[in-house]
Amino acid sequence: MTVLGRQMSQEMDEQPDALARIAGRFDSFVQELRRHGADSRHGLAVLARGSSDNAARVAAYAAQARSGAPVSFLTPSVYTAYGQSPEAYASWLVLALSQSGRTPEIVDLAVSCREAGALVIGVTNDGDSPLAAASDVPVVLGVGEEKAVPATKTVTAQMLAGLAVANALGGPRVAAVELDALAGQARQVLDDGDAVQALGMELAASGALALVGRGFCDAAAFESALKLQETAGIAAHGFSTADFRHGPVHLAHAGVPVIGFAGDGPADDDTRDLIGSLRTDGRLARLVGSGEEADIGLPTTTPELTAILATIRGQQLALAVSRARGVDPDQPEGLSKVTPTV
Amino acid sequence: MTVLGRQMSQEMDEQPDALARIAGRFDSFVQELRRHGADSRHGLAVLARGSSDNAARVAAYAAQARSGAPVSFLTPSVYTAYGQSPEAYASWLVLALSQSGRTPEIVDLAVSCREAGALVIGVTNDGDSPLAAASDVPVVLGVGEEKAVPATKTVTAQMLAGLAVANALGGPRVAAVELDALAGQARQVLDDGDAVQALGMELAASGALALVGRGFCDAAAFESALKLQETAGIAAHGFSTADFRHGPVHLAHAGVPVIGFAGDGPADDDTRDLIGSLRTDGRLARLVGSGEEADIGLPTTTPELTAILATIRGQQLALAVSRARGVDPDQPEGLSKVTPTV
Numbered sequence: 001m002t003v004l005g006r007q008m009s010q011e012m013d014e015q016p017d018a019l020a021r022i023a024g025r026f027d028s029f030v031q032e033l034r035r036h037g038a039d040s041r042h043g044l045a046v047l048a049r050g051s052s053d054n055a056a057r058v059a060a061y062a063a064q065a066r067s068g069a070p071v072s073f074l075t076p077s078v079y080t081a082y083g084q085s086p087e088a089y090a091s092w093l094v095l096a097l098s099q100s101g102r103t104p105e106i107v108d109l110a111v112s113c114r115e116a117g118a119l120v121i122g123v124t125n126d127g128d129s130p131l132a133a134a135s136d137v138p139v140v141l142g143v144g145e146e147k148a149v150p151a152t153k154t155v156t157a158q159m160l161a162g163l164a165v166a167n168a169l170g171g172p173r174v175a176a177v178e179l180d181a182l183a184g185q186a187r188q189v190l191d192d193g194d195a196v197q198a199l200g201m202e203l204a205a206s207g208a209l210a211l212v213g214r215g216f217c218d219a220a221a222f223e224s225a226l227k228l229q230e231t232a233g234i235a236a237h238g239f240s241t242a243d244f245r246h247g248p249v250h251l252a253h254a255g256v257p258v259i260g261f262a263g264d265g266p267a268d269d270d271t272r273d274l275i276g277s278l279r280t281d282g283r284l285a286r287l288v289g290s291g292e293e294a295d296i297g298l299p300t301t302t303p304e305l306t307a308i309l310a311t312i313r314g315q316q317l318a319l320a321v322s323r324a325r326g327v328d329p330d331q332p333e334g335l336s337k338v339t340p341t342v
Numbered sequence: 343m344t345v346l347g348r349q350m351s352q353e354m355d356e357q358p359d360a361l362a363r364i365a366g367r368f369d370s371f372v373q374e375l376r377r378h379g380a381d382s383r384h385g386l387a388v389l390a391r392g393s394s395d396n397a398a399r400v401a402a403y404a405a406q407a408r409s410g411a412p413v414s415f416l417t418p419s420v421y422t423a424y425g426q427s428p429e430a431y432a433s434w435l436v437l438a439l440s441q442s443g444r445t446p447e448i449v450d451l452a453v454s455c456r457e458a459g460a461l462v463i464g465v466t467n468d469g470d471s472p473l474a475a476a477s478d479v480p481v482v483l484g485v486g487e488e489k490a491v492p493a494t495k496t497v498t499a500q501m502l503a504g505l506a507v508a509n510a511l512g513g514p515r516v517a518a519v520e521l522d523a524l525a526g527q528a529r530q531v532l533d534d535g536d537a538v539q540a541l542g543m544e545l546a547a548s549g550a551l552a553l554v555g556r557g558f559c560d561a562a563a564f565e566s567a568l569k570l571q572e573t574a575g576i577a578a579h580g581f582s583t584a585d586f587r588h589g590p591v592h593l594a595h596a597g598v599p600v601i602g603f604a605g606d607g608p609a610d611d612d613t614r615d616l617i618g619s620l621r622t623d624g625r626l627a628r629l630v631g632s633g634e635e636a637d638i639g640l641p642t643t644t645p646e647l648t649a650i651l652a653t654i655r656g657q658q659l660a661l662a663v664s665r666a667r668g669v670d671p672d673q674p675e676g677l678s679k680v681t682p683t684v
Contacts, residue, residue, distance in 0.1 A: 043412065043430070050588030061417065065424035070385065070414045070431060073405055076584065081609035082407035088385070089412060105584075150589075189537050206575030207549035215419050230589040233596025235550030235577045242418065242447075246392035247492075247572040253675040254575025267423035281676075333595040 005319050005329040007148040008231070012155050012315050013190060018143035019308070020183035022160045026174070029139065031159065033121065033168035036137055041093040042117055044169060045086075051151040052097035054226060054238075057219035059095055059162030065215070067171035075169045076105040078134025079112060090117035095165050097121075099146060099154040110134045123161050125154050126185055139165070142178035142190060147328055150231050151260070151314050155223060156186075159308050159320055178302050179299045182309075185299040189312050193320075195296045196313060199286060200320020203257055210251055211314070212274065214241040215267025216307040220288075224261070224314025231329030232321040241271045247272075252283045262289035263312040264305025288313045347576070347661050347671040349490040354539040354657050355532060356495050360485035361650070362525035367551070368516070371481065371503065375463065375510035378479055383461060385412035386511060387428075389448055393493040394439035394500060396568060396580075399561035400649045401437055407557070409513035418447040421454060432459035436659045437507050440464075441488060441496040443471025452476045452659055465503050467496050481507070490672055492573050494657050496529075497565060498650050506648055519646050527641040531654050535662075538655060541614030541628060542662025545599055551576055552600045553656070554616065556583040557609025558649040562630075566603070566656025573671030574663040576599045583613045591616075594625045603652040605633035607645025630655045 003009075041318035044063040046056040053073070063069040072092075078084050086109065096110040101124035111134045114120040122135030125143060132138035141157040143220060160182075167173045203209060223236035229236055239248055241260065252258050260275040262268040272293065278285035284294040288310060298309050322329040345351075386405040388398040395415070405411040414434075420426045438452040443466030453476045453673065456462040464477030467485060474480035483499040502524075509515045545551060551570060555563035564580035571578055581590055583602065594600050602617040604610040616634060620627035628637040630652060640651050664671040 043414070045412070049585060053585070055452055061420070064417055064420040065426055068426045068428075068430050070387070070412070070434070071383070072412045075403065077609040077612075078403070078406040081557060081607070081612075086410075088410050092412070094377060127441050145541055147477075172476050203512045210577070215423060216412045225460055226589050230592045233598075233600055235552070235579060235593060237577060240417075243395070250572045250575055250674040251577060256575075256577055265423070266425075267419040269420075270423075297659075332592040334591050 003306055004323045005302055006106045007330045008150055008152060008319060009336050011148050012152045013155055013310060014144065015156050016183040016187040018153050018157050018333050019160055019186050021142060022157055023179040023182050026164050026179050029164035029285055030168045030173060032135060033165060034169055035117060038093055038119060038168035039170045041169060042091045042121045043072060044166060045072045045074050045089050045092045047074045047094055047096040047109055048098065049103060049106065049243045051155045051223060051226060052099060054219055055139055055155045055158035056095060056097055057222060058159045058216060058304060059166040061216050062163055062166035063169050066166065067169040076109055076111060079109055080105055086116050092118050093169060094118040095121045095162060096120060096131060097158050097162065098124045098131050099125050099151055101126045101131035105122055107131050107134055121165050123158055146336060149327055149332055150227055156308050156311055159219065159311065163304055170304055174302055174304060178305055181301065182305055185301060185309055186312060188299055189309050192297070193316055196316040197320045199296060200317055201324045203321055203325035206257055207235060208256045209236040210239060210244065210248065210256055211236055211257060212239045212241045212244045213261040216303045217261040217263055217268060217271065217310055219307045220261045220310035220314055223311050224317060227318035230332050231318045232325055232327060234321060245274065250283065252278050257265035257284040260285065260287050262287060263298065263303050263306030264290055268303065346665045347562055350492055350494060350661060350670045353490050354494045356486065357498050357556050357654060358525040358529040360495050360499050361502055361528050363484060364499055365521040365524050367520050368381055368506050371506040372510045372515060373460050375479060376508060379462060380435055380461060381512045383511060384433045385414060386508060387414045387416050387431050387434045387436045389416045389451055390440065391445060391448065393497045393565060393568060394441060396561055396565035397497045397500035398437060398439055398504055399564060400501040400558060400646060401508040403558050404505055404508035404646055408508065409511040411511045413522055416451060418451055421451055422447055427458065429453045429458045430527055431455055434460050435511060436460040436462045437504060438464045438473060439500050439504065440473050440638045441467050441493055443468045443473035446656055463507050463529060465500055491674055492569055492671055498653055500655065501561065501650050516644055516646055520647055523643065524647055527643060527651055530641055530653060533656055534639065538658040539662045541638060542659055545663055545667035548599055549577060550580040550598045552580055552581060552586065552590065552598055554581045554583045554586045554600060554613055555603035556612050557607050557638035558645045559603040559610060559613065559652055560647045562603040562652035562656055565653050566659060569656055569660035570663060572674050573660045574667055574669060576663060583616050587616065594620050594627065599626040602627065602629050604629060605640065605645050605648025606632050606642055610645065613667040
């Protein structure tokens with residue numbers, strides 16, 4: 001019998017080791033980037049697509065919330081189609097992420113940014129890739145080849161490496177004690193799958209889902225939505241909890257289930273409150289989070305690392321929903337591992 | 343008999359006049375903003391929620407593609423929950439948008455940005471609002487009170503006013519001849535509703551939809567998705583066409599209909615190609631655009647103004663789908679006109 005999502009599941013399971021290795025290098029990453037003058041840069045420009053773009057949301061939020069730096073998500077078509085040059089980013093730190101290091105528009109724009117004077121940090125899983133070659137400081141994830149089409153271990157690895165890049169801009173760093181605990185907490189999440197499996201069964205018949213989070217956890221909401229889209233084929237939509245209240249909340253009243261991700265940071269209570277009030281109104285709403293109200297638990301850590309643990313919960317949910325629907329997340333129709341666009 | 347969406351429909355119909363008035367003031371807006379030193383600012387920071395945030399995507403793309411300026415979408419929780427100050431935006435132009443001018447976190451953050459030294463342009467429909475008072479240069483839309491919960495006339499007005507703000511940063515402006523034609527083209531779109539009504543009937547049973555666009559048209563895709571969420575209660579999701587190819591395209595293969603928006607700009611062919619190839623694969627895909635392949639037509643204009651006309655098509659689609667589903671878009675459950683968040 002074929003096990004649905006065998007490859008995806010196996011790569012998910014490699015995450016504690018992968019995170020432990022990157023956590024062990026975290027402070028030396030930060031120091032190396034500061035030696036390159038990262039902390040005198042004016043802002044953080046993100047260059048990524050798909051899961052890598054979601055992973056970068058953790059770095060983007062950290063840059064804003066911890067160092068106060070401006071953040072810009074670069075739009076490749078501005079350069080490829082409209083012929084602009086990225087000169088305005090000369091004094092910026094550019095964080096380019098690509099699992100393969102071969103997504104053409106990411107590599108080309110990284111090269112242009114570096115020529116313009118930007119400090120380019122290429123985060124990739126392949127040290128021999130064009131993106132690594134195009135970087136001032138390549139950050140090689142070293143998490144082993146990722147074979148499954150839905151990216152899992154590279155996404156959480158990108159989140160953690162991206163966080164080091166953001167911390168290099170200045171402001172308080174993630175504490176060593178919490179970095180040291182991360183791998184064990186990831187293992188705890190992976191080993192505790194009953195509640196997420198039950199939720200997967202419950203949601204299997206839904207054609208649509210809304211996933212919400214605020215602060216660092218919005219990255220988990222966006223990435224979990226993408227994972228559900230590309231594995232289970234569910235129209236899952238990621239929202240900032242605040243944006244969700246401004247219109248899309250009508251979806252909950254029209255019957256779309258809502259999953260909230262919330263840690264213990266100062267922005268997370270908003271999500272907890274939203275899920276609580278939807279439940280009171282009799283809507284289908286579930287909380288993935290720390291604390292007693294959670295339907296699916298998360299270990300307690302800093303808000304930035306919660307995003308990583310919540311993302312693993314999202315991967316589990318995508319796998320559980322796919323299996324409950326009888327579809328194989330290892331082979332999503334219409335997808336391949338490297339997607340070139342202009 | 344109650345006419346479903348009477349209020350929304352009436353306000354949509356006021357758009358040609360509203361756009362004509364703003365188009366007539368476009369060049370004087372740009373000149374006034376340049377007198378305030380807008381063209382020496384380092385970047386464009388956007389401060390908005392919901393429909394206003396989608397409207398700002400036109401300005402954001404114009405700032406990047408036409409003047410090469412960095413663009414940042416400000417995340418209020420960074421300031422409200424994490425206690426950062428927006429000092430890093432001292433040399434930026436801040437574009438704050440709120441129909442009511444009363445969304446608390448937008449007003450508060452606009453005040454902090456101005457105190458930090460940013461040039462704050464508040465775009466609002468109410469010249470007596472706190473946002474207007476908090477601005478260096480208030481831009482009052484003057485499109486008349488908007489009573490319907492789903493924002494329509496204020497969104498296209500914000501798009502056009504925001505474009506003037508972006509053009510004030512430098513680079514080529516939208517040509518007068520095209521601005522002069524805009525109101526007539528908006529009227530033409532509103533008067534030509536048969537195809538969009540037929541599409542509304544066709545999509546009425548769908549629980550989910552994907553709306554895609556690239557370049558300026560991605561604003562139309564995002565805003566149309568939000569309009570469908572908050573009126574028809576459909577899980578409609580807006581994507582950049584390029585991001586859609588990187589994973590979510592699996593949704594099309596799983597049966598989710600895809601609507602593409604495309605004008606005549608250099609980034610629009612990507613959307614036309616995607617819709618064409620999905621059709622070839624037997625998927626349900628429709629094109630809203632200029633040119634012969636379009637299922638629903640759009641007049642030919644500059645890429646930036648196409649976004650406005652495409653947004654009107656999206657409003658028509660939301661109205662048509664709502665009516666076909668027998669729901670009243672004037673009264674979406676769970677929504678009100680001003681949504682406070684922290």
